[in-house]
Amino acid sequence: MKILICLSNVPDTTTKVKFTGDNTAFDKAGVQWIINPWDELALTRALEMKEASAGAITCITVATVGGADVEPTMRKGLAIGADEAIRVDADPKDAFYVAAQLAAVANGYDIVMAGIEASDYNGSAVGGMLAEFLNIASVSSVSKMEIEGGAVTVTREIDGGSETVAVQTPFVAIVQKGITKEPRIPAMRGIMMARKKPLNVVPAVDAEMLTEYANYELPAPKAACKMVDAENVKELVDLLKNEAKVL
Amino acid sequence: MSILVYTENWEGKFKKLSFELVSYANEMAKQLGTEVTAVSIGNVDDTELKSLGLYGASKVINVNDAQLEKLSNAPYARVIADAATKENAQVIVFAHNNAGKAIAPRVSVKLKAGLVSGASEAPSCYDPFTVKKKAFTGKAFANIVVKSAVKIVTLSQNSFGLVEDAKDAFIEAYAPTLDAAEFKTEVKDTNKITGKVLLNDAEIVVSAGRGLKGPENWGPIEEMAELLGAATACSRPVSDEEWRPHSEHVGQTGKIIAPNLYFAFGISGAIQHLGGVSSSKVIVAVNTDKDAPIFEAADYGIIGDAQKILPQLVEAIKSAKAE
Numbered sequence: 001m002k003i004l005i006c007l008s009n010v011p012d013t014t015t016k017v018k019f020t021g022d023n024t025a026f027d028k029a030g031v032q033w034i035i036n037p038w039d040e041l042a043l044t045r046a047l048e049m050k051e052a053s054a055g056a057i058t059c060i061t062v063a064t065v066g067g068a069d070v071e072p073t074m075r076k077g078l079a080i081g082a083d084e085a086i087r088v089d090a091d092p093k094d095a096f097y098v099a100a101q102l103a104a105v106a107n108g109y110d111i112v113m114a115g116i117e118a119s120d121y122n123g124s125a126v127g128g129m130l131a132e133f134l135n136i137a138s139v140s141s142v143s144k145m146e147i148e149g150g151a152v153t154v155t156r157e158i159d160g161g162s163e164t165v166a167v168q169t170p171f172v173a174i175v176q177k178g179i180t181k182e183p184r185i186p187a188m189r190g191i192m193m194a195r196k197k198p199l200n201v202v203p204a205v206d207a208e209m210l211t212e213y214a215n216y217e218l219p220a221p222k223a224a225c226k227m228v229d230a231e232n233v234k235e236l237v238d239l240l241k242n243e244a245k246v247l
Numbered sequence: 248m249s250i251l252v253y254t255e256n257w258e259g260k261f262k263k264l265s266f267e268l269v270s271y272a273n274e275m276a277k278q279l280g281t282e283v284t285a286v287s288i289g290n291v292d293d294t295e296l297k298s299l300g301l302y303g304a305s306k307v308i309n310v311n312d313a314q315l316e317k318l319s320n321a322p323y324a325r326v327i328a329d330a331a332t333k334e335n336a337q338v339i340v341f342a343h344n345n346a347g348k349a350i351a352p353r354v355s356v357k358l359k360a361g362l363v364s365g366a367s368e369a370p371s372c373y374d375p376f377t378v379k380k381k382a383f384t385g386k387a388f389a390n391i392v393v394k395s396a397v398k399i400v401t402l403s404q405n406s407f408g409l410v411e412d413a414k415d416a417f418i419e420a421y422a423p424t425l426d427a428a429e430f431k432t433e434v435k436d437t438n439k440i441t442g443k444v445l446l447n448d449a450e451i452v453v454s455a456g457r458g459l460k461g462p463e464n465w466g467p468i469e470e471m472a473e474l475l476g477a478a479t480a481c482s483r484p485v486s487d488e489e490w491r492p493h494s495e496h497v498g499q500t501g502k503i504i505a506p507n508l509y510f511a512f513g514i515s516g517a518i519q520h521l522g523g524v525s526s527s528k529v530i531v532a533v534n535t536d537k538d539a540p541i542f543e544a545a546d547y548g549i550i551g552d553a554q555k556i557l558p559q560l561v562e563a564i565k566s567a568k569a570e
Contacts, residue, residue, distance in 0.1 A: 013499065013519060017386040026383075037500060095362065096355060116348065119384050119499070124343070124364045124401075128320070128352025137431035138320045140349035153435070158345055159257065160445050163317070164436035171431065174349070177500050178493065210361030210395045214377060217388040219525075225532070225542045230551030233559040236531065237567050239547060244529045246451070246508040247475075247567070 001057045001150070001169075003050070004109040005043045006102055006126065007077050008036035008092075008118040009070040019216045026120070026216070033073050038115025040080070040183040042175045046113060047081045047184060049147055056150070059083050061109070065092040065101045071199065078194035079186035085197070090204035093213070099129035100207035106134060110169040111152065116141065116176040121213075127174035137171040143178030249306075250276045251336035253327055254285045254299060255346050261295060262448060263409065264342055266302045270410040271402050272340045273303025274369045279337065284308060285416075286330045288315050288323060293418055300416030302409065308334070308421045315425070317434040318346060324353035326423050331358060333421075336397065338376075343401040344447065351401050361393035364401045367526075384499050384522040403526070404447060405505040440494060449478035451508045452527075454497060456482035456520075458513015458534060458553050462490035467557035468512065474564055480504070482514045498523035512553035516541025533557075 011017075012032040020027045035043070043062065050057040062077040063086045064070050074085045088101040106112055112134075114127030131138035143162065144155035152169060155162050157176065167173075186194070228236045240247040252272040254265040272283045284306040285299045296307045308330050315322065327350060331339050339354060341347035343365045355362040363378045367388070370378045375392045378400055382389040446452065453472040459465065465479075472479045479495055486496035497504055499519040505526035512533045514520060521544050524530065532545035533553045542548045549556055 011383075013384070015383075017383045019387070095352070096359075099352075099356065121382055121389070122365055122380075122384060123362075124348045125352040125355065125362055128349065129356045129362075131320070132324065132353040132356035138349070138353065139432055140320065141345045156345075158318075158437075159447060160441075161437065161439035163434045163438070166433045166435050168431040177496075208359075210355075210359065210393065211363065212392045212394060214390045214392045216382065217379075217390070219386075219388065222544065223546070225545045225548045228547060228549050230549050230556060233549070233556060234563045234566075236547060236549065236560070237563040240508065240529070240531070241567055244508075244546065246529045247564070 001053070001110045002059045002061065002108065003046045003057060004106055004112045005039060005046055005060065005062045005077070005082065006112065006114040006130070007039045007043070007062045007064045007074065008115070009033050009064060009066055009073040010036045010118050010120045013037070013119060017218070023215045023217065035073055035076055036115050036118045037183070038117065038175060041177070041179050042113040042115055042173070043077055043080055043082060044184040045145060045175070045180040048180060049145070053147065061086060063088070063102055063105055065090050065098045067091065074199060075194045076186065078197045078199070079190040080184050081190060083197065085199040087199060087201045088204060089201055094209035094211050095123045095125035095129060096210045097207050099126050099133055101204055102126070102130050103133035104205045105202060106130060112170070112172040114172065114174055116174050127172055131172035134170070134172070137167055138174060139165055139167050139171065140174040142173045142175045145173060145175070145179060248281045249284045249334045249336050250279070250281060250338045250340065251331045251334055252283060252285050252304070252340040253347070253350070254287050255342065256287060256289045256291045259289065259291050259295065261298065264344070264404055264448065265299070266409050267405070267407055268340055268342055268402060269299050269302035269304050271369065271407045273410065273412055275338055276303065278373055281337065282306065284334050284336070286310065286327055288326065290316070296418050297416050300414045301411055303412040303414055304416045305414045306417045306419060308419050310421050310423065312422065312425060314430065318349065319430050319432045320349045320353055321431065322425060322429045324350050324357060325429065328354045328357040329423060330421065331397070339397070339399045341399070341401045343403045347401045351399050355399050358397050359395055360397035360399045361395040362399040362401070363391045363393060365403050366400045367403050367406045369407065381526070385525045403505060405507070406526070444476060444478040446478045446480055446495065446497070446502055446504060449506050451475045451477035452480050452504060452506045453477050453510045454480035454482070454514065455485070455512040455553065456514035457484050460554070464554055465491070467561060471557065471561050471564070474561060482520050511541055511545070512557065514541055515539045516544055
């Protein structure tokens, strides 16, 4: 069984977000890049399953759409334990376009995993789009995955609960929090081995971009917090009821 | 030409979310000079289907097939895409929830329709079709232009509100031909959290963090929530320590919510937590630390010990309710 993990290269979560070019582009200056947290959880789960599979799962591949600047992040994926990496040399500007690029390299995998969204553009789209391009099943909001004798069972979150779902391979698992407890941290040995693992670069395929980010806005600065005295809690309730009108 | 809106049902009933989507679709329909068609999949009775008319739906396509009783992404996407083609839909609207995230991307590829996910407003412009959404996990907004002929928008919950525009909705039964081979997923078991107000739907949320010191101190939080008909929530460390269930964790890697009123007791306000609650209409923070970052995000605040403030707040709310 082969598993493909789609990795997104995103800014570290504590990054102060700024824009350039009259607010038309994200300012990359000084940004620390990381593996998208949900993709990292997906990769960790895949490695856990591989280790428990007694050889049934033979290979974990990570794939990313991006320029050479995403390679350090891909090497982190290899350091965590992926066996090989594929970079599609293209600018990941639109989800449909990115999914089309991944589809060109995603054939032949039994399970494809992707995080439910990326922490930069919050598109929540690539995983589902990829499944449709590949014409295979997808399950979203996956918070657990188990493989037993080649049969895959996942837990997916629904409003007010969860469902246990049996799914036929090949399929795309779009995963969220819960899929594993914590992301795996690469050990020194992993980091050294990562340099020797294959990172293949393939050219982009012809595909359209259906959306475009015209510009960005920073949120309007919030009015100062109205402080209420701890001795006068009643005043807070009055304000919420009569001023904010939310009680 | 029409605006198609997927109105999900929960055991045969619509929620405020469904009506908000119809209101949103109706706003677009008014601007584009067209009508709203809702598509419902499941066992929903006519009275319930017609209730969508109150918010502007002039037609409801009713798909009621036992094979579609539970969500299976590919067949649902196919049925909705077919309905969109049949209705000559120019825009398709979904909720930005579990079902919307599961289905909308597949429909996008089927119809080669550009997708804006997590929209926070009605389109600011229709030519080019431009929609605002949150990006960088709530730290900024992005204006997205959709270039394709057909467009898909998933709407963030509680971002548009309900707008009545009563129409006599015409119900049209639709029985798509389904092939068992399309169904590669099967629901084996369902686990429902019963009896509590759902976090995603709650208008008021009462949340607490490590400042409460331990799970044994949560009584007043639950009491306050019960009093207000609110849902309870918590910060990540609290769910990691298992003081509260994981389903209560709100934040960047937990649930992203947008209630009308969010109470944060003993929560410092780390950026990842704020990412999950910044769309709340009003935020109230109680913390002993006057420099806690939560006060920068809050609208109202009290510097004090949550454990002392909570019982007083509960009393004050009871009095206010009695007036």
